[in-house]
Amino acid sequence: MIGLESAIAAIGAGLAILGGAIGTGLAQEGIGSAGMGLLAEKPESTGQVLLFLVIPETLVIFGFVIAILIMLAAGLI
């Protein structure tokens, strides 16, 4: 049986990832569409576009790290 504290911690960990994922998604939406526009004109820029596209992934990584820390503190893992 999971206690209330653990349940809240698990929800908190989920929210941390959710926030990061939404932030990353919103940022990638703009970069992705601009990148596609650039690639239509300059296909040789694929490398640079790909790189810019993954930059906002840091946000979801932070969410992931916070989630791990919450779960560690709550003894869930």
Added chain:
Amino acid sequence: MMLMFETEPMQKLRIIFLAEDKPRVIKALHKFGYLDFRKSKLSLVDDSPLAYATQLYELLVRVEGALAILPKPKKIEGRFEHLPAEKLVKVLGKEKVVQEIYDIANRVSMLEESKQELEEALYIASGFSCTSINLSRLRSTKASIACYAGEAKNLEPLLASLHGTRGIALQECSNGKEVFFAIASDKSEEAEKALSSLYSAIRQGAAKELNLDNKYLQEDMQARQLARKLKQALEENEEERSMLKAKLEKIAKGHYAKLAAYAEMLHIELDRANASSNFKKTEKTSIIEGWVPKKKLDKLEEMLKKETKGKIAMEPIASDELAPTLLNRPKLLKPFDFAMVFFSPPRSDEIDPTWVFIFAFLIFYGFMVSDVGYGILSLILATWVTKVTNPEGMTYNAAKVWQLGTIPAILFGILTNQYFGLQLDQYFLPFRGIDWVKNVTSFMLASILLGIAELIIGLSFGFVNKYRHGEKLKAYSKLTSIGAIVLGALFTYGAFFGGFEKGINMLTGISTLVLFVATIVLGGSEGSEAMSLLTHTLSYTRLMGFGLTSVMIAYLIDLAFTPTLAHGILVFVLLVIAFLVLHTLNMIVSIFEGIVQGVRLNIVEFFTKFYTGGGIVFKPFAYKRMLTKEEKVVK
């Protein structure tokens, strides 16, 4: 040690020699391959390309045109002795095979044109073969006669209504699907009225008018006979084209390599002929300027003296101009040089981070993929890609980097006991490795430590770059950044993980704060870098994040889809398919993220601490022989 992080030292040179020695000097420099020309700023007359350059261009266009006509053999092999320009012009002037190729190509192109016209004529003649029409006479009659073809089911009722109408002559022939008809009218009111519905349908696209001007329709015979004749002509046309194609294949087999070698020789000779447009000249001398790697200076001098019998002067020039960057790693690591040039080559006056990039990328990639099965499979795939792609291209170089990355992926896989998500100790090996799930904290700490190590290296490079360029305060801000990272890490360890006593934590905490403020103050316009110290350090936790994600997905695939015969053969087959497809997808995502994130950590987190980039790539006056070899020197 520091030399590892320096680009090749360069020297700008001025070389002066007698004009009569020019062809020999150019040839020697071309062969030497270590001089990157720069236009001299001396106020002398510009030299011009050698006289025979135009002739060589004409020959090159002719030979390359012939090569483009020939079918390219799968393998082009052979080593042909290089012919100097004069001899090359003579030999190619006598070479009959080039003219033969052009003659065949012209004949093929003529036959292809005829084929199209023959097919059109055959279509029309076959369409009218059930009538007694002589198509050649239709154009010569005074009446207005036109021929059409269209869909039978739409046109047949309209044509049926015209039969027996006064002033209209109609001949039609239908094969069920398509109807061909020739129609003539005397332009009377009655005839025009009767034809109005048909013409309206034709205008709407129900039928197309047939071209009676086709030269193959002008034979004085009935359509049926003509169709037979055209069919035969078409067969003969096809036969002749096949024969010519076979002839071209035969020529390609015997001469392609030789012609490709001529093209290579012409390119080399043209490079040499055009080289002198980079020179300056006086009445009796020629002057070249350019960059040479310092370690090649002695060899260059020795070689030029030998060529000119000592009648040469070489002087180093002091220059403010940025020296070109030569990245010259061993063959195995060349793809990383390619990647650096693709991103932005280092300037010759800054630290070259390629060696750190190589090791860091390989470790990061291995960390994120960390699976023996995925490593071996991707090694096979990467090797295959390198076999089928062009060694000069982006795909080949990316595959080479990927191929090297599979080694750490396999090593990390062994260390963490991951084999397509399975752990071998469950079956037959006693070695348990470092379990990803049970050691999440350790992996997170390891990724942060790797990040700290790379950031410290980056900041140290930044210190050297800034110090060399006289920006001492900014250089010191790099040192305070290093201090802030190290002490910040110690403070985090002490305060959050109980690593040290309170007093020490207080000391490290306050010191971190002071160094952080110092970084902002000393950094000036670049002081905002201080803000990124924490985020960039944490960014490296993605190593653990992507590694764990890949392992967990593989684990879940094994849990849910490991094939078993317990539920019958059909379920077993479905499980095998799902198991393979899902592992393949997980492997693709894992590899893609491993490469992209591995590169990103280096470019975004590491390079931003010191790297300017935008260097000028060293482009020596050189050539690469594929099918030719140096000519024998006659003494």
